[in-house]
């Protein structure tokens with residue numbers, strides 16, 4: 001099974017998200033070996049999930065870790081589950097680096113997603129500075145330790161996305177061979193904490209021109225696409241080339 005996920009971030013408003021979902025569903029993509037999912041704005045989650053039912057799964061870009069109560073401004077994992085979500089990102093680099101989410105916050109989210117029945121997609125990745133200082137493996141191993149140590153989960157419940165911070169939205173994608181090298185390392189680190197094998201996706205400046213150079217490699221279990229998944233012609237072409 002390969003995974004092809006589109007993170008729409010805050011690029012599309014409610015109306016645009018619904019329009020894109022309506023256009024995507026008309027394409028009738030079908031392939032039982034590829035799991036398709038999109039991560040729309042929370043505002044459009046219910047409508048997009050309803051429109052895409054049977055064609056794409058949906059996921060939340062984030063969720064608060066308390067499940068209910070006096071938490072102004074938050075939406076819980078349980079609430080996303082209620083409207084039909086399957087996945088939720090935990091610790092996307094924009095959450096970590098713009099909004100200051102720590103490994104501890106990310107761990108709390110992972111646990112709350114699992115409790116709610118959502119599948120966490122745990123995002124990890126080194127910064128440019130880490131890379132330049134030869135600290136990429138250190139950063140990844142720490143993020144993995146804090147996410148997985150003592151975590152109780154079952155087969156098929158968790159995915160990881162390797163998204164080097166320096167490759168996100170820059171046009172400077174990680175070379176496929178380097179992504180494989182990192183993902184082999186990530187899988188070996190996860191194996192220190194769990195016997196369950198966890199699919200690892202690559203994300204960062206993936207587009208129609210380079211998507212197959214990752215997805216045809218056995219070690220890379222899928223792709224998490226950002227901006228290219230928000231434009232109908234490009235996302236459609238990517239999906240078509242992957243499903244071929």
Ligand code: 13P
Nearest residue numbers: 007168169204205226227
């Ligand atoms: P881009 O594909 O826009 O680089 O974003 C990647 C990403 O952050 C997906 O979560």
